[in-house]
Amino acid sequence: MSLHRLWAIIRKEFRHIQRDKRTLFLVTLSPAIMLIAFAYLFAFEVQSVRLGVWDADQSALSRQFIASLIADGKFSLAENGNGYESLRGAMMRGDIHLGVIIPPDFEAQILAGDGASVQLIADGSDTIAAAGGVTRFRQRTAEFARRLTSTSSAPPIIVQAQAWYNRDLDSTFAMVPGLVPIVMIMPSLAIALAITRERELGSFETLIATPIHAFEYLLGKLIPYIAYGVVSASIAYALAIIWFRVPLRGPVPDLLAMTVLYLFASLGVTLFICGFIASQGTAMRVVMLLFFIPSFFLSGVTLPVDTKSGPGQFISFLLPASHFVQITRGAFLKAMGIDQLAAQSLNLFLIGVIPFALGILTFRKRV
């Protein structure tokens, strides 16, 4: 191990990144741009939120209220419940995103001028639909109430919103931190292209004929991409805070440290696998198939993981994004630090260090 040699590799790698516009874009701005695209995509995806309604009042006013909710088609009535359990069952099955409970004295209270309260239950595991749905529900209820009482300034209908499975649900863009693990796959794509390009150009063949140690080479490749990865993640975080107004409640240094662990894990796996791939085209497809697509569906970013069966759950555990999505959501919304996310952090470290070690052992066997 020679620090001097390691430094030579790091410097060379930084130059490669800075001189190739495509790579530079992948490891700086592309995650932030993808984040914007995904955030709006999912926010507008919330166009049709499925409601389950338990109308305990069965009055003219309660039916009027329900009709006003679904009038423009952005809410659809998917379940007519007759109790908490029927709503819970529908939500567990994924049939509904929101449960609305109209109390038996709804009409009577409003007519008496006391103001009624409606209970709203959101599926917190489906943050994307739920977060958008809750906001929209509040708006609809307020509009309905305003029409009822054009004279009074105080809205007579209070929405008591409660999220099942996730309590920190208040903004349309609360899902933005959860999207960060997906957009932060771009540095992995960049390193996959870089390592296979070196192979395609034949530079790797000359490199392994030098006394460079596998450890120096792999670490020297990894460090610049982790450094740029932190930069691009910071841009994405800033965007989440400033543009999407998602509060970062946890400590910043902890979040950055865990971001480094995520980059180490995802880049470590990529580096190992791409050591056996000869072309950039294949490398790109492998990263997409290995990280991008499963991270979308199996990491809990868009779908709740716990409803998946055995093999899905196992793959989910191996995906760095599964652990990091808990970290970003925890750090942003639940004010969690690295101490409370120690298990996820350790998992990320292990997911990274094992392929890294295997990469060292198989380094010169890839001639």
Add this chain to the structure above:
Amino acid sequence: MTTHHLPLTTYAPDDAVIAENLTRKFGKFIAVNTISFRVARGEIFGFLGPNGSGKTTTIKMLLGLLHPTSGAANVLGYDVVHHPEKIRSMVGYVSQKFSLYTDLNVIENLNFYGRAYRVWGKQLDARRQIAIELAGLVGVERELTANLAGGFKQRLALAAAILHEPQLLILDEPTAGVDPVSRRDFWKLLYRLAAQGTTIFVTTHYMDEAEQCHRLAFIHEGHIVATGTPSDIKEKQMRGSVIEIDCDPPGRALEILRQIENLDETALYGSLVHVVARDVAAQQPQIERALRDAQIAIKSIAVIPPSLEDVFIARAKG
């Protein structure tokens, strides 16, 4: 895998490379088949053979990048299987395909490879300057490698391989695809390095380059079929004699001659026909008769000294 150390008695400090029964199989395919050769320190050793004959596989074994299936090799006193790092730190390697980084400039490339071989600081500055001057790269130091012409790239690859002052330089077809003038310049460089005491192991399929080597080994389908100095190979290792025929039309003559039995080899060299005959006294009249019968005009027919190519083709056949 059955590799063995060379017995100590066979190692001579005058040898830079010793290969003994070196063999490498890929599945059932035998890329290198029990080859043995020695490269003396300070000599330019030419390793010749057509594409796919086992040259690159042999080089990879000498660099410790591929393990031999059987047999052994010793480079600069170290066994290739057990001490590849030692060997790699004392050897300079120029690969077949240009492989330096095209997005780095000349100096950046040289600095990187120098440091890879643990040369740095003032020593690196000094040796880099020497290498730049030696390789004729003065004036293009800050040029991006992608913008260099082929001959410059080749000399840069060589410069990168000599910064650590290697005792042995291994070059795998270094001049493939380079224009003749650049090739000549490149060989002048190799001579200067050899004069400074560097052992040079070079593969090529250019016969004019082979002529410039001190000693040659010719590899064909994994076997070494001839070794020796160029003149030794031409004078002593030819089986049969080369008869050169100037006739018209040569293509038709070739067809006629191929129907004659006992001729080892018939080939066109430009507009001339070369025929290898074991028994000139008996076969030359036979050839002349056959051509006359076919009404082909013979302008001249004579036995000529064989070229390296003649010998290699003849040896490759059997």
